[in-house]
Amino acid sequence: MRGLIIGYYKIMPPSLTRVLIIAPTPFFADRGCHVHIAEQALALQRKNIKTIIATYGLGRDIKGLKTIRTWRLPWYKQEAIGPSWHKFYLDILLFFVAVVAVWRFKPQVIHGHLHEGCLIGWGISRLFNLPLVFDCQGSLTGELIAHKFILTRSAALQRFWYALEQKIDHLPAIILAQSTEMRRELIERFKINPKRIVMAYDGVNTRIFQPQQPDxxxxxxxxxxxxxxxxxxxxxxxxxxxxxxxxxxxxxxxxxxxxxxxxxxxxxxxxxxxxxxxxxxxxxxxxxxxxxxxxxxxxxxxxxxxxxxxxxxxxxxxxxxxxxxxxxxxxxxxxxxxxxxxxxxxxxxxxxxxxxxxxxxxxxxxxxxxxxxxxxxxxxxxxxxxxxSWDNVANRIISAYRRVQVSWQLHVFHVSIRKQAKWRWLSRALAHHLRANATCLDVGSGVGTLSYLQEKMGGQWTFIETDPATAKQTRAIVQGRVLTSDIYDQSLPPNSYQIITVSDVIEHLTDVDRFLSRLRELLLPSGHIFITTPADDQGFYLFRYLADKVFHIDQAAHGHTRDGFAWTELVKLGASANLTIVHSTQFSKAFTELIELTYNAAYKTLHQPSRVTTGYNLALSPSNPLDFAQHEKLLPLLRLIHPLLVAVAALDYLLPASFGYEWGIVLTKDTNATRPHST
CATH class of the missing domain: 3.40.50.2000 (Glycogen Phosphorylase B;)
Incomplete structure (x- = not known):
């Protein structure tokens, strides 16, 4: 799981506005590394990006830059460059300062300077599910050896630092390099994918540094x-x-x-x-x-x-x-x-x-x-x-930020245990049949969360969504064509798609037979249809009763025409459309559903009674960034215990497959295929 805590803050609009800079150094101390950090931050601010610098307590403030510092320790006075034993505990303190900064400042990107900053930033990015950019200013091992640090005096210790440096270099989403030689070393020595390296270079404030007469x-x-x-x-x-x-x-x-x-x-x-x-x-x-x-x-x-x-x-x-x-x-x-x-x-x-x-x-x-x-x-x-000029450098850095920005839909995905369970099944099922040039159709894309993930796996995708506002959210994060229509749109050619995905759609329909027949018409003879839908399992009636009677989360209010489908009913529906179920399973079991119900219950309890949750079934599913921000603003304490909820959801593995709340089924046109029993 990529992130643990996400509900601490309101998700920002897609535009990039806030960056947390982690500087594990006594900033500002009038030396090159600090100038690099300060001028970058000032240039970003001229580009309308707010910054805050998390740094040590030692150092002086620079006009125009906001800092948040560790405690100023009276015995630590080293402002000069070079390693120090004190940094081992100072970096631990800085980590907690950065946690506070994220909670208060609500950044969209973490920008870590130096290898220590990258390591601290990685911990923060994992904790808050934020993208990390690493500003690499040289080799950690090389600098320690150059300064004759005592912990590099043996070959074994040097190998340890090299291994640690290599591990750190692989943590961020993007590395900012200052020279082509640095880039070459990252690729050849530390085995970094060249696509993850952005040449930012360094810069200079040409308005301040300019030719002038000697004083x-x-x-x-x-x-x-x-x-x-x-x-x-x-x-x-x-x-x-x-x-x-x-x-x-x-x-x-x-x-x-x-x-x-x-x-x-x-x-x-x-x-x-x-x-x-x-x-x-x-x-x-x-x-x-x-x-x-x-x-x-x-x-x-x-x-x-x-x-x-x-x-x-x-x-x-x-x-x-x-x-x-x-x-x-x-x-x-x-x-x-x-x-x-x-x-x-x-x-x-x-x-x-x-x-x-x-x-x-x-x-x-x-x-x-x-x-x-x-x-x-x-x-x-x-x-x-x-x-x-630093403005040119800032432009290159901002382009790197935009490459790693996470959409609000993916923020939802990373905190929704049910969505993750659904994607685990769907991604594994798709992996057996999806090819790079496959023609694919996603029916009922919703806000585009699963659509984005499917597209990342490969294939040439078309997405269909009937609601214009929801289709707009999908367009914001996918590359393929998004149609605001339904599957009966005549622009969709028959016998054209090798892959068709239908996530949580058929439980909303009054005529499932007609819908499946249309899917068969669009499917290539060798193609596959992947469907997820609720199971009609009596074991979940208690959850539905609590959702409806206690927390007033009514499935009918979300367009559901039925509770779910029994296995025999799915087989019958497939047969009526001349489709055969070649694979089936059930996922999102009792513990996952209990957690999703808890999300909804907390939302309903904390918010005004008049507001209706936008979730499908028992799941909390915001429909736009503002909706998600509303949910997140009201659930900070619940999200803090998200790691515990993940552990609880893992208990689902102890339950039989038949205890799953949702079906995952794969169908084909091949009527001679063996029909599996429910698994």
Whole structure:
């Protein structure tokens, strides 16, 4: 079962309006991953999608973004990138915070950042039956190894993390990838279906990051000259980010270009790198600012003439490059697939194998040709504006959201134990006869729940529904033709359909013989008809009595002309239409029916007496999104015990097949086929 709790909230209209973002990190802490999360959320909001970010208690708020946080724990103060023992319990706390966020915010999609966010999001998606999108920013195992986390020091532990990462990667409906190399690794190493990967890329706020004149006061405060070339780096200060390599490369650059300066902006480990600069004798030309607020980053980057991105990882996102480009900075980077994805042919590259010497050579190349540097500066700015705006990224993300959105009909299906029982039988029966190119007819499609599921199995489907409003609901979720008509419509050609499905229709008819004869006329000689209908079983008279006399759920009010059909009656009706029953069974037994009756009883008890339930038989079956929202709003406590109800329904397996409330029968034109007894 895909979801456990669904009745906690009112189902939204089909339009996408609310997204819960799970960020298992001390958001916001002025670093690349957090910029990625924040700018995505702001761009989505500009597209009229409300967002809320569930995150750790540590971190600062960003104007325009709504967050819900875990408790702020006084002993947890690590805002820098990298693994931490604290995250094991912080992520458990974040899970419960996300549960509260879903209950209050009523999102339609869960967007999990990082592998921890995907795992938490998966738990939430299972609990509330919501689609999950995973924003993958790199390899979990690769990052743990790069940071020399103690739990990756042996090959066995590394295999454990790899297996866990592979499992997590297979949990979401869609993965958002930031580079083609990341996509390749997901497909080849982690065996992800390419259809589940959407290339979202990263982005930059080109309204904030743009070319501007250097701020004289800022240059003065940083003790930087106004007439000397300045190399800038903005990002995390750690070996994983390539900062050690950058300082060694700058030592080489300074030996040939003694007037150049290096501006390192970021955290943590500022003292460590200050000491390294002193050891390399480059400290007089190196400025280390420490942490720079994201809002101030454009002013700092504007001081530079050349930017450097010294990270060498093959799959991890490199978001700083987007900011460099938008600011109009020619960028030196290692020649990796990730960096080429972003910069294309306008990057200044060096082979990763050449280490700091190759990086120094690339920097010197730009310093020696200022005209070429200015040309590149214009090109990178233009590319950032046209290709990498966050609004473009948001459009790609929204398209991914729409691919995983669940219709209200499927929400109904995932909480209706009877509908699931019916589909278990029908899907198994269809699987024996349905072919990819089979012509199929669904009679009485209703709101389209089973119609959608049938169509997903294959075949070329036509759907018929007499009620225009109900047919409209079917059209919203199926691809095939939907006719607002009945089976006597002359546009339906005889001898044309290999599969005909009729779910809960014949109990509404006054002339079943004529109806079955028409089905036979439409059926191909080798075709099959699949029918579900209530059984005329005395064992269910108690349920019907309670439904009618106690809770005033009258079957006649729903168009039923009879309680159900006995086995002998079904055989007789088939024979009169020259159809043979080749398979029959009964499903939806006593415990399932008791639960469905409970749904209706709770609805009738909690709601105003004047309202009549729209359910057929004893089942709660909303007819449109607003109807479903009304049901769901009134049944939150009952839905909370849905897992218990599933367990109770499983007791049906202990009962004989003849105890089923509903028939499932398969008929053919073959009058020589063996007629089975009721099973």
């Amino acid at each position: 004289p006061q800022l240059l003065h405060d940083l003790k930087l000259p106004t007439d000397r070339p300045i190399i800038v780096y903005l990002g995390g200060l750690s070996p994983h980010k390539g900062v050690d390599i950058l300082l060694k490369a700058f030592q080489v650059v300074l030996s040939t270009n003694p007037d150049v300066y290096l501006l390192l902006m970021g955290y943590p480990n500022e003292t460590v790198y200050q000491h390294l600069a002193e050891a390399l004798h480059i400290n007089h030309h190196t400025r280390i600012t420490g942490r720079v607020r994201y809002e101030d980053a454009p002013r700092y980057l504007a001081l530079g003439d050349i930017a450097v991105a010294p990270k060498r990882t093959q799959t991890e996102a490199n978001g700083k490059i987007y900011n460099y480009m938008a600011t109009g900075l020619p960028t030196v980077a290692f020649d990796t697939v990730v960096n080429r994805d972003i910069l294309g042919d306008i990057g200044v590259y060096t082979n990763p194998a050449e280490d700091f010497r190759g990086l120094a050579q690339a920097i010197n190349k730009l310093l020696s040709d200022p005209i070429a540097a200015r040309v590149i500066a214009g090109q990178v700015r233009s590319k950032a504006v046209t290709k990498y």
